[in-house]
Amino acid sequence: MLKKFNEWFRQLFQVQEAKYQDILDIKNHEVTIQDVDYFLAKAQFTDIPEMLGIERAVYGGKTPWDSSAFASELKRSQDRLYLVVRRHDRLLAFIGCTFNEVKSDAHITNIAVVPDFQSRGLGHYLIAIMVKKARELELKQVSLEVRRSNTRAQQLYQDMGFEQKGIKKATTLVTTKMLWTWSY
Secondary structure, eight states, X not given: OHHHHHHHHHHHHHHHHHHHHHHHOOOOEEEEETTEEEEEEEOXXXXXXXXXXXXXXXXXXXXXXXXXXXXXXXXXXXXXEEEEEEETTEEEEEEEEEEETTTTEEEEEEEEEOGGGTTSSHHHHHHHHHHHHHHHTXXXXXXXXXXXXXXXXXXXXXXXXXXXXEEEOOOSSSOOEEEEEEEO
C-alpha cells in the first residue's frame, strides 16, 4: 500500500513540476512596449550586479536585497520567475515572482525600473506577465508589497486592478509597506 502511495505521490509531483516548468519557461525575445523595442529575458546570475544598481538608483543608494538574496532566488527555478528588460544591452527593469500552489498565490517579490525609464510601461508590462503566469497556473491571486511612500507604484497597481489589503508594520530595517492583491 505504501509503495502505491509513494508511486502516486511521485507521479503527481512530477506532473505539477512539469506544469510549472512549461508555464514558467520564457524564451529570451524582443518585445515592443509603447512603440519602443526592448529585449526580455530570464534573469541570470550575471544580471545581479545590474539589478543591485537599479535598486540603488530606485531606493536612494540602498539595496533592500543583497547579491546573495538574488542568487538564492534565481537558484529556485521550479517556483520562481525572474525577468529582466534590456535596451541596447542596458538592464532597465526587472521583476521577480514566487508561485505557491498551496496558498494559490503568486507573490511579486521585487520589481524595479531605472528612474529615467519609469512611466514608459515597463513595470506594467512585467506585472502583466506575472499575472498571466498566475492565471495559467490557476492561482487565485497575485500579491505584492509596496512602500507606503511610493505613491507612483501604488497608482500603477491600482490602475492594473490591484486592491490594498493591509499594512505591514515597519521593523527597524524595513519601512512600512502596504499589501496589495489582484484576484480573479
